[in-house]
Amino acid sequence: MKLKDDNSVLNFGDTSFRRKSYLLEYRSLLNILRDHMKTHAHWKKDVESQKYYYESVLDRTNLFERNETSDDKLAKRGRTLTNSLVKTGLITESRKITNIGENWLNQSVLPNDKFEKVFGLNTDNLVFYRQWLKFKLFDKKGKYFFSPFIFTLRFLSKYKDVPINDFLTILHSITPLYTQEEINNIVNEYQRVIDGELIFDKFADLYLDQININDIRKDVDSVLSEKTIVLDKFNKIFKNGKSQNSAGPKYLKFVNDLISFKNDPSENTLSKLLNSSKIDKIRKAFGFGKIPFNISSRRDYDYKKFQNDNASNYLLNNDNFLIYVQFKKSKRFDLVKEYGDMTRRLLSLTGLIQFEGGLVNCPFKEVFSELFNQKPIDCIGISDYKFYEQNNNSPFFNDISTIQILNLENDFVDKLMLTVSKRFDINDISLLPRKFEADKDKRFINLIRKKFDRDTVISILNNIKCRNDTEVKKEVTDSTDVPTIFEYILGISWYYLSNGNIKC
Numbered sequence: 001m002k003l004k005d006d007n008s009v010l011n012f013g014d015t016s017f018r019r020k021s022y023l024l025e026y027r028s029l030l031n032i033l034r035d036h037m038k039t040h041a042h043w044k045k046d047v048e049s050q051k052y053y054y055e056s057v058l059d060r061t062n063l064f065e066r067n068e069t070s071d072d073k074l075a076k077r078g079r080t081l082t083n084s085l086v087k088t089g090l091i092t093e094s095r096k097i098t099n100i101g102e103n104w105l106n107q108s109v110l111p112n113d114k115f116e117k118v119f120g121l122n123t124d125n126l127v128f129y130r131q132w133l134k135f136k137l138f139d140k141k142g143k144y145f146f147s148p149f150i151f152t153l154r155f156l157s158k159y160k161d162v163p164i165n166d167f168l169t170i171l172h173s174i175t176p177l178y179t180q181e182e183i184n185n186i187v188n189e190y191q192r193v194i195d196g197e198l199i200f201d202k203f204a205d206l207y208l209d210q211i212n213i214n215d216i217r218k219d220v221d222s223v224l225s226e227k228t229i230v231l232d233k234f235n236k237i238f239k240n241g242k243s244q245n246s247a248g249p250k251y252l253k254f255v256n257d258l259i260s261f262k263n264d265p266s267e268n269t270l271s272k273l274l275n276s277s278k279i280d281k282i283r284k285a286f287g288f289g290k291i292p293f294n295i296s297s298r299r300d301y302d303y304k305k306f307q308n309d310n311a312s313n314y315l316l317n318n319d320n321f322l323i324y325v326q327f328k329k330s331k332r333f334d335l336v337k338e339y340g341d342m343t344r345r346l347l348s349l350t351g352l353i354q355f356e357g358g359l360v361n362c363p364f365k366e367v368f369s370e371l372f373n374q375k376p377i378d379c380i381g382i383s384d385y386k387f388y389e390q391n392n393n394s395p396f397f398n399d400i401s402t403i404q405i406l407n408l409e410n411d412f413v414d415k416l417m418l419t420v421s422k423r424f425d426i427n428d429i430s431l432l433p434r435k436f437e438a439d440k441d442k443r444f445i446n447l448i449r450k451k452f453d454r455d456t457v458i459s460i461l462n463n464i465k466c467r468n469d470t471e472v473k474k475e476v477t478d479s480t481d482v483p484t485i486f487e488y489i490l491g492i493s494w495y496y497l498s499n500g501n502i503k504c
Contacts (some may be wrong), residue, residue: 001087002385009172010137011339012346013084022084022345023124024481025063030090030105032056032083043095047075054078091133094388096376098397100127106341113401115413117192118420118433119364120440125351131403132350134396139176142385144259146176151379153354155187157368159194166193166200167334168340173208180380201329209328217321224320224487229256240285240328247281254282255323258315261303270303276292284334286315286326308500362494363439370420377406445495452492460489 001011013022036056040049051074058066065266068074085091090101103109104127112119112126121129132149139145148171155170156162170186186207192198198206199465223233231252238255240247254276261269276282277291286292294309295301307316314322347353354361362368371377388394395405403413417429424435452460463471469482476485495501 001135002389003140003176005140005241007421008140009335009339010146011342012087012132012135012148013342023128023349024484026085026088026090027059027105028063028317029057029081029085029095030101033085033091033095034102034105037095037097044093047071050075050078052078052488054081057081063276087135089126089134089389092397098392100131100397100399103399110399110401113403113413114290114409114410114417115402118367118417118436119352120433120437121351122384125349128346128349129352130405131348133402136383136388136396138383138388139174142380144176145381145383145385146174146178147379147381148174149347149350150377151183152347153362153371154355154358154367154377154379155190156362157365158187158371159190160361160365162361163200164340164355164358164360165336166190167303167360168336168343169200169204170208171343172335172339173204173332176380178380180378183379184343201332204332205328212238216324220321220324220385224255224259224323237324238285240331242282243281247285248280250276250279251285251327254279254286258319258323259431260319262316262318263308265303267303270306284330286323288330289337292326292330301358363443364436366423367416368419370416370423371466374416374419375406375408375412445500448492452489456497456498457489457492460485464489 003009024138033053036049036053037043039103040046040052043049048071051067051071054074054077058064064077068077082091082226084096086093089098090104091097097105100109104123107123109123109127112121116126117127119125119129135146135149136147151174152167152171155167170190174183174186189198190203193200193203220237223229223237229252231248234252234255235244235248238248238251240251256274257273257276274293274295277287277293283289283291292315293306293313295306296309298305310316314326314354344355348355352362352364354363388396391397403410414429417432421427421429421432422430426432426435460472460475460487463475464482464486467482472482472485476488
């Protein structure tokens with residue numbers, strides 16, 4: 001994936017295609033695309049081809065409703081719908097199915113290598129684990145790259161029970177222009193957040209935004225103290241990525257209205273401030289998605305009551321630097337809200353990353369901890385975007401395993417697994433997969449006891465029988481379809497029928 005500009009951020013999927021479940025949808029879309037490309041040789045700039053593909057999706061699935069009517073809109077939906085498949089490496093930019101894409105559809109994926117065997121992944125998990133392992137986020141020039149999944153594995157090999165919002169904010173804040181030293185600082189200095197030495201916002205200022213508070217305070221104070229704030233100077237501080245041209249003037253008007261009210265509180269200045277604060281971009285940038293003030297619709301509500309209701313609000317503090325602080329916090333919140341759920345669901349497809357109870361973990365922490373201890377694997381590097389994502393022979397498009405992706409020697413893997421085995425007092429490395437399988441079983445049993453007692457299981461089975469699909473997904477998960485949930489609940493039912501034995 002190549003960023004469009006310096007202010008763009010990591011996006012594993014496409015915000016125009018948000019799903020509760022991606023695995024089944026990806027397979028369906030890929031199957032339809034394979035059939036489509038057999039009869040349509042071209043894709044790029046071929047509106048007819050793009051339109052016909054989307055119409056095929058409408059006809060063969062129930063993923064979307066037929067709302068668009070014009071050819072251009074149908075074609076656009078065809079393009080945006082397949083953008084996320086391009087990012088996975090399952091298809092090329094010209095929408096040709098790649099080697100790994102074909103093997104996934106044909107159920108002929110390369111078997112687990114000796115490194116991967118320890119994870120016990122199914123074929124679907126294995127495909128997405130390998131593809132995200134190869135995924136590179138390139139800068140706009142296509143030269144520098146960041147490997148977000150390798151970073152994820154390294155970060156979670158060092159920490160457990162990381163708050164999901166912390167993790168997602170960190171992951172989406174890193175760009176390909178960071179240095180490996182800066183990446184190392186992020187990984188190592190997060191320990192200060194764990195130890196309670198730093199609150200996360202302060203950590204983000206220092207290591208994600210790389211802000212020197214004294215320097216940025218001087219800049220903010222200088223800009224906001226001017227009688228007439230210059231938009232160009234303002235935009236360098238209150239940034240909004242790809243929407244800067246449209247958002248910047250709105251931000252500036254809000255800040256001007258805010259400062260005017262603080263300097264001269266009156267009904268008139270309050271009215272202007274409240275009108276500005278109701279704009280959607282202002283809510284996202286300064287109010288965590290909401291109007292950034294407590295307000296009342298009472299008839300006798302005036303500016304003095306407003307001041308009392310918002311006495312502790314950063315924005316109304318005499319220190320105008322706190323306007324910037326509020327802006328940074330709100331933008332981080334919006335970043336996670338915009339991309340977080342999609343990132344969480346797509347990383348979960350690997351089977352190696354668990355998001356549960358507001359926390360994120362890697363169940364194979366010890367394996368990756370030892371890997372990164374023994375072999376330096378950088379998350380940042382230099383490569384050629386055109387070779388990597390516009391070349392059919394690229395490793396990104398081919399069915400290769402971890403040993404080849406990370407350039408590991410077989411002897412190295414043997415020694416690595418032996419070291420990991422010794423951590424668990426296991427002398428025979430062939431028994432290591434059983435250890436992780438037993439851990440997985442324990443997690444499954446704990447989940448059953450916590451969430452699925454007998455009565456709940458019976459209720460879910462009854463809802464499945466009556467095809468109360470909405471209720472079924474509410475009780476179990478909205479991340480897959482009901483047939484898959486049925487198989488899952490049958491496994492849980494067996495646990496009760498066999499008096500606690502989860503193995504069939």
